[in-house]
Amino acid sequence: MDRDAAEPEPSRAHRRKVIRVTYVIAALDITWMFLQFSVTPYLAKKLGFDTLWFGYLQTLVGVLQLIGNPLFGRFGDLFGARAALSLACGATVVFFLLLASAEHPAMLFIHKLPTIFMHVLPASQMVVTDLTDPDRRADALSKLGLCFGIGMITGSTLGGHLNTRYGEKWTACVGAAGSLFSLLLVLKFIPKTTKTSTSETNSEAQKKSLFSLGEITRLLKYPGVAPTFIVKIVAGLPSGIFQVMFSIIALDVFKLDPQQNGYLMAFFGISQMFIQGAVIGPLTARFEESSLLLLSVCISAAVGLGQAYMQTVVQFCFTVVPMMFSLSVFNVITDSILTKSVPSSDTGTMLGLCAAVQSLLRTLGPTLGGVLYMNGGVTSIGLTQCAVNTAVVAALLLRPLSSQTHKAHAA
Incomplete structure (x- = not known):
């Protein structure tokens, strides 16, 4: 029997602790994303982007996430919550480092490539879904929306002040450092898997089919x-x-x-x-x-x-x-x-x-x-x-x- 499947299920108190940390991680991620919104438009303008090319940049993000979301969700089912959140936070660190080093129009497109893995909010939803009872699931998921609001206000305010005082590169570096802190929270507090032992066993036979559309x-x-x-x-x-x-x-x-x-x-x-x-x-x-x-x-x-x-x-x-x-x-x-x-x-x-x-x-x-x-x-x-x-x-x-x-x- 798989060792992880044999581990006892977490207590209710431990579940609540993991959920609270997950809310913090989600709020921080939204903060960094709205901080980024105070960087990209201004940097794009400095690099000569017009409205049409900026639209292409946004479309690229939509297409990458459209492709990445289903695969990322399956990755979380097969390899566990910690691996999924670690991948998402790690990709966000790379995203901000590439943004900080963007000095050519092509780099703005390249820095969007990690968004195919940047799914902290869906990964947080996975954790909350796994650790809550079905009759309380909608309430628990709605709290992630509260985290979104907190992150939107905090990130927009912080990003505007940082960009005005220190410029785009420094603001992007703050985003990278913040995302690294989120990654450390994941590694410290999020268990390897949040699935029950039964569902872990059920998914064992599917572990080689990550890229299976079927x-x-x-x-x-x-x-x-x-x-x-x-x-x-x-x-x-x-x-x-x-x-x-x-x-x-x-x-x-x-x-x-x-x-x-x-x-x-x-x-x-x-x-x-x-x-x-x-x-x-x-x-x-x-x-x-x-x-x-x-x-x-x-x-x-x-x-x-x-x-x-x-x-x-x-x-x-x-x-x-x-x-x-x-x-x-x-x-x-x-x-x-x-x-x-x-x-x-x-x-x-x-x-x-x-x-x-x-x-x-x-x-x-x-x-x-x-x-x-x-x-x-x-x-x-x-x-x-x-x-x-x-x-x-x-x-x-x-x-x-x-x-x-x-x-x-x-x-």
Whole structure:
């Protein structure tokens, strides 16, 4: 018998400790990523990038993560949480070192290559999923959204100050040092595997099939998985389009200067932190996940209608809280449903596929959003979101996911 499989399962107190450290690692990673956002645009401008080439740079990241997410999820299932988080944090260190040494336009593209392995947040989701009971999973996953809000505010503020005072290279070096600290936390506190002994044994026979597309896509055959993925992609795409187009909307429609835009982004972060940290947990304890999913899509349709006819930034602010609520609930609930629909030995692969959906939306969003914006402005984007989400609501009412997911639990 494998020695790791024979080890006793961790106590509840030890699980809580590992989860808390995982939240810290996730918050730090988001901090370093938003710190990077204060470096790359300015460095790209210094190196002669125009808007088109900067778009190519962002598309490269989307494609790399779209490819890497499913493989990374499977890597976590096969080799354990510590190996997955170590790979992700190590790749982030390399990412920042390459950014710090970028003195040629080609280096900006080269420094994006490690993003194929940079999946700290999905890896953190793997740990939290493995160490929480199914009935508390949505609440635990929502706390990672709280970490995201903390990291967004901290990283944006820190990156802006460092870049203004010390320049891009120094800021990138701080990101590399911070990522190295995250790696040390992983090696010190995260166990080799967070799977139960049973799921570890079940996955033993699959350890040579990391790059098997069949082993990854077979999860779509479980009851309830494919319909939930369709809902996740179709309902998530219009919201994703608005998010990727927001910087243009803020500039062209609202005429915001950088400082005002920063205040608005802080409002986003605070709203998300409150919803993820204080709202989703009580909701998931009281209501069925299928009902919350339906509610989130309904609110998203209403938000799209409101955004279609907004004229000022004040009017937009009235849509921010319901928008963040629908996005947060939608992402947490769909991830929770999908991880419950597959064996515990495959939850990492499933979370990798969920993350791949987000990468797909970021890849398609700029092109589709540009077409809609050029032909109908913000109104066309908002009405598209309203129409698509209304159709999804109708589909969920006709065929709820709850019955399909219940079958998956039985399987």
